[in-house]
Amino acid sequence: MRKSTLSLFGSEWFGIAISTLALAQVYILVFGETGSIYMRYVAEAFTVLGISIFVVVFSIWVYRGFAMKDRVFSHWNNLTRLSFTALIPIIGFLGDYQLIYFFGLSPVTAELSLIDYYGNYVLALVLGVLLGHRLYTKVINAGEINYAIVIPPLAIGTSVFLAGPLMAYYGGLEAQTMYFLVLMGLGIFFFLYIFIGSLALAGHVSTKVPNTLPTTMLPVGISSLIIINLFAIAGFGKVDQISLALPTVEFLSVILWGFEVWNFLVVLILIFTNPTVGTLSIWAYGFPLGLFATSTVKIFTFTKFPDLLWIFVAIGIMLNILWVYAWMNTGIFMRRKLREETMERNAVPNQKTLP
Template sequence: MKNKILYIFGSEWFGMVIATLAVSQVFFLVSKYLVNIDLKYTGEVFFGLGIIMFIVIFILWAIRGLTIHDKKYLHWNNLTRLSFIALIPIILFIMDHILIDLIGMSKLLAEVSLYNYFFSYFLALVLGILLGYRLYTKEIDKNEINYAIIIPPLSIGTSIFLATPLMGYYHGDIAETIYFLVLMGLGIFFFLYIFIGSIALSGHVSNKADSTLPTAMLPVGVSSLIIINLLSIMSFGKVIGDITLNFGTVEFISILLYGFEVWNFIVVFILVFRKTTFGYLSVWAYGFPLGLFATSTIKLESALKIPFLGDIFIFIWIVLMILWVYALINTYVFVDRIKHSVKA
């Protein structure tokens, strides 16, 4: 019975953590936008909840891998679960980013964050390489081809959240190294998304499995993350040679990408109400992309000074909260089913 309970704690549970951290991040952004301190405190509650979730889930996930001997290679043999492991570096990037935002940068925090940045970046890179290797060498089941497989390249692009405060603190060789890795990461996740995302889209169109449908929200996160990267890189100025991004060019590209975000969001939002996704843990996949969507929206609003983007930002925040609660209910239903199956 113990093993049966532990067995359910696969890497997909990390989706709960990143969705909760996304809610926390958006609460902080909304609190600044609406100038409401209570929303900031609410964001802190979600941040604390996200940390607790991560610790508990990581421990259970690790114990599962160490104790259930016949399941040690399950993640290696399943592209979806292998991909969800890449949520760990995303979680580390976002947690560190929020912590810096909350307490401010100090010498100690800067040093710890720098080590975390390099560790998480190369963990994301390694997981992306492993995914690529398995895509080329594994006999793939059709249920494994879904948008979850874009998480490893996506995780590399998420490094921008931690790179931004670090670039504001460090200079010289360290800043140049971070800047180089950010640009390299942007290239990796953009071009891999074109390649792997096409495969994922093909899988969704041909398979149409309800259990993986929520991962179709991830492309919203990809285009959002590109916008966040471009706006952040532009703010760095000249770091290596004469590399700079023109504000007008960034504006133009960002608006193009934003159109793709909106289209994807509307399509998946309609699917939320038309397709059955109840009782699946995959519904947590709505959280992180919507968090990125909200972040890119408010960054664009700040850069372009277009008022209606602020209204869209608030709308995304409300949708994110509704879907977070929906995912929590789904998790209860999922666990309840497992409990009954174990008793049976």
């Protein structure tokens, strides 16, 4: 693979994997509501596909670092790529959770999942700290301030997906430790989102860079992730004398979900009025919609408000359409880049023949 082509494979490619896992999550929810074995098979297929895509992209990404040593620090110098690197722990949490959902836990897989949990938690925390450091010290280009910078704070909040089954399996001190980390993660990503999210909003409003417009979908997932965390914490019961009453969770969740609906409608209008073509940022639509779908089903489970199911169906349909649309855009992106590379390669011999 030519270096010019290899240089294209930055951390933004992880968006393909997380969007595919988000689609798998929607089908998991459909299976949970309908009990259809076919939906389970579809969900399993998307989970395996998402993890496989991640393995391929991660391998190319690592190879790129070794093959192009001058680009090793390119992510450090680019806030967007640094932020998308935080998709790695998100994929680790969500992918592992889905594998546990389908195949359960054995002593060996439980140990591996425990290592995965703590490793990705530390990675998410470190990436969040690094982002904060760069925000304070780097001379920032206007195009770098977009909603991609909320991904590192978001990453640590997704640990709740994997914490639930592991806490149920281990119990005792291990469960107490993970419970504490989930609470700590909720605080970190909630308050960081308030500050970093405000910065990202200001950046979008002032610069309006078309290529980063799809990242405006990311705030749709923030409130949903808070809802998921709250329901999970309430479901853990009383741990270390700390508990959260379910009625309080329902009250807060509906409030947060209302804000989520507003975000979703705004971004939905943006999708149709300002379509983005030929950019990988389109994959930013996937994961937030998966979180939105999950929080909607969580609230439906407790409120039994029937219209929520129809909203869930609409979100699921939208996610399926955008997933296909994102693949089409990825194809356009690659064809464009390969065409540019071919033109550059053909231009070199022509220059050599000039007198």
